Amino acid sequence: MCSIIGYYGKDSAAPIIVKGLKRMEYRGYDSVGVATESNNKIELKKGIGKVNEVNSKIQLDSLPGKIGIGHTRWATHGKVTEFNAHPHPSNSGKIAIVHNGIIENFEELKKQLEDEGYNFKSETDSEIIANLLQKHYEKTKNVKETILKTVSEIKGHYAFVAMFENGQLVAAKFHEPLIIGVGKDDFFLSSDVLGFIEFTDDAIYLENGNFVILEKNKFQILDFQGEHVKYGITKVSKEFGDVYKGDYAHFTLKEIHEQYETVLKAGEKTQEAIEKTANYIKHAKNIYITGSGTSYNSALIAKQIFSKYAKIKAEPIISSELQFSPNSIEENSIIIAISQSGESADVLDAVRIGKESNCKVIAIVNLMTSSLAREADVVIGMNCGPEIGVAATKSFTSQLVVLYKIVQKLTDNKVTINFEKFSESVLKILENPTKIKKIAKVLKDISDIYVLGRGINYPIAMEAALKLKELTYIHAEGIPGGELKHGPLALMDSNVFVIIINPNDSTYSDTLTSAREIKARGAKIIGVSDIESDVYDYWIEMPKIDQVLYPISEIIPIQFLSYYAALEKNTDPDYPRNLAKSVTVK
Ligand code: G6P
Numbered sequence: 001m002c003s004i005i006g007y008y009g010k011d012s013a014a015p016i017i018v019k020g021l022k023r024m025e026y027r028g029y030d031s032v033g034v035a036t037e038s039n040n041k042i043e044l045k046k047g048i049g050k051v052n053e054v055n056s057k058i059q060l061d062s063l064p065g066k067i068g069i070g071h072t073r074w075a076t077h078g079k080v081t082e083f084n085a086h087p088h089p090s091n092s093g094k095i096a097i098v099h100n101g102i103i104e105n106f107e108e109l110k111k112q113l114e115d116e117g118y119n120f121k122s123e124t125d126s127e128i129i130a131n132l133l134q135k136h137y138e139k140t141k142n143v144k145e146t147i148l149k150t151v152s153e154i155k156g157h158y159a160f161v162a163m164f165e166n167g168q169l170v171a172a173k174f175h176e177p178l179i180i181g182v183g184k185d186d187f188f189l190s191s192d193v194l195g196f197i198e199f200t201d202d203a204i205y206l207e208n209g210n211f212v213i214l215e216k217n218k219f220q221i222l223d224f225q226g227e228h229v230k231y232g233i234t235k236v237s238k239e240f241g242d243v244y245k246g247d248y249a250h251f252t253l254k255e256i257h258e259q260y261e262t263v264l265k266a267g268e269k270t271q272e273a274i275e276k277t278a279n280y281i282k283h284a285k286n287i288y289i290t291g292s293g294t295s296y297n298s299a300l301i302a303k304q305i306f307s308k309y310a311k312i313k314a315e316p317i318i319s320s321e322l323q324f325s326p327n328s329i330e331e332n333s334i335i336i337a338i339s340q341s342g343e344s345a346d347v348l349d350a351v352r353i354g355k356e357s358n359c360k361v362i363a364i365v366n367l368m369t370s371s372l373a374r375e376a377d378v379v380i381g382m383n384c385g386p387e388i389g390v391a392a393t394k395s396f397t398s399q400l401v402v403l404y405k406i407v408q409k410l411t412d413n414k415v416t417i418n419f420e421k422f423s424e425s426v427l428k429i430l431e432n433p434t435k436i437k438k439i440a441k442v443l444k445d446i447s448d449i450y451v452l453g454r455g456i457n458y459p460i461a462m463e464a465a466l467k468l469k470e471l472t473y474i475h476a477e478g479i480p481g482g483e484l485k486h487g488p489l490a491l492m493d494s495n496v497f498v499i500i501i502n503p504n505d506s507t508y509s510d511t512l513t514s515a516r517e518i519k520a521r522g523a524k525i526i527g528v529s530d531i532e533s534d535v536y537d538y539w540i541e542m543p544k545i546d547q548v549l550y551p552i553s554e555i556i557p558i559q560f561l562s563y564y565a566a567l568e569k570n571t572d573p574d575y576p577r578n579l580a581k582s583v584t585v586k
Pocket of ligand 1: 580
């Protein structure tokens with residue numbers, strides 16, 4: 001997935017586009033490009049690297065004109081090369097496009113176009129859109145007809161913006177995000193409100209199967225049958241424009257630090273939705289919880305706490321796996337979909353499968369205007385503010401707080417939780433990373449880390465391993481403590497580090513025994529615990545925290561450890577290689 005942007009207005013387009021792309025860089029950051037229209041001619045620049053790097057090399061923002069398009073790429077079809085970077089011009093150079101998504105039948109269309117004399121410079125699926133548009137425009141000389149013909153031929157999931165030599169901008173949406181920003185004298189077309197929030201907070205969320213034509217201070221929105229559609233303007237929360245690092249070296253560090261506040265805010269603005277959710281859960285036949293990556297780890301924790309505190313059975317399902325066992329969803333159940341972005345294609349697909357079985361959909365999202373939020377029957381907000389670091393940190397702890405709040409309602413508040421006190425304990429962990437920084441230094445040259453936990457601490461171990469992988473590129477694996485002897489013990493030697501998640505709960509003594517077995521094989525042990533032990537080579541001391549919320553806090557030192565180890569390894573913690581924050585392709 002990628003970010004796309006288009007600008008049509010009274011100001012110089014290129015600097016506005018570059019700014020927007022910088023803000024949306026979390027969506028993909030291996031290459032970047034901008035094209036503008038000036039004097040009925042399309043000018044284009046693109047290069048490999050992050051927005052600022054490429055811009056300082058080739059000055060994307062110096063392109064002339066008041067109309068333009070831009071793109072940051074996360075490679076799917078074709079390597080990271082300048083040719084594969086967007087925008088892609090059509091053969092005549094009279095149309096240029098930026099695209100996010102996947103055109104599934106591109107090989108077939110490419111062959112047809114090649115047979116008709118078109119040639120292709122890139123390995124991307126996207127370039128066919130530019131040439132299809134050219135083909136139809138040359139025949140019809142009509143932008144609307146051109147789009148209708150083009151979208152009737154392409155299959156897949158896409159959002160694209162096309163710029164014509166005469167300065168017309170057109171954008172189409174089909175299962176990839178595309179939002180129109182409506183300013184006073186200008187219009188934006190963007191994958192995310194971050195692309196334009198600085199200029200306007202009036203947004204139109206296009207529906208799937210709609211396209212927009214922008215020309216001279218007016219726009220029209222049509223569907224893929226060519227009919228005009230009704231639309232509404234939504235006011236976007238300005239706080240989502242607050243994407244500055246402040247004094248922090250990285251967004252990831254800032255977002256880790258924000259957690260003592262975000263754990264207090266989670267779900268705060270959507271109390272009613274939490275109550276409604278608890279009600280649905282109480283009466284549901286079956287409860288499925290789905291998500292990807294970090295959000296799936298939250299689903300695993302949800303299963304544990306629903307069962308432990310409310311005696312309610314819930315089944316976590318990895319979103320991308322559901323399509324292979326759709327019969328596992330029973331009719332008239334509920335599906336809780338957890339997603340920070342609300343745009344992960346796998347999660348949206350899982351929800352679609354759930355809906356086909358008449359499930360009620362509960363969304364736990366950070367972005368209340370996201371596709372998932374709009375698909376859901378009930379929407380609970382994580383309310384943790386924009387998360388820019390690609391590896392999820394504060395959104396994970398916010399998701400968990402929301403899940404605990406649901407548990408509170410499920411038990412009619414019999415589970416008492418003091419969130420204020422919890423926030424103070426989180427602050428305590430955040431205030432002193434000195435020891436963690438020292439441990440990060442020793443991880444620098446390690447190639448394998450295992451993270452061990454039992455019970456609820458096992459999904460925390462999974463999330464810890466995910467953070468280490470994403471930020472440090474060290475191979476890391478979460479292991480349920482008891483499984484050690486069923487295989488992983490064979491891997492233990494003096495080159496291995498094992499993090500033991502070992503709170504003073506019912507798992508404590510068994511996990512300590514595992515630690516001793518590991519130590520006997522020469523591996524080094526990092527204990528994350530509120531009790532000291534001689535078995536730990538390094539002890540990350542946890543404060544004494546109320547048992548109910550304690551598991552949430554366990555991830556914070558590992559987020560720190562992953563961050564500082566990333567610095568030691570000279571990797572970019574905010575933008576890990578090959579990853580993107582919101583994966584809108586399957
Ligand atoms: C990507 C990110 C992960 C994230 C996952 C799910 O893979 O790199 O950090 O956990 O998407 O994202 P979501 O927005 O659906 O929670």
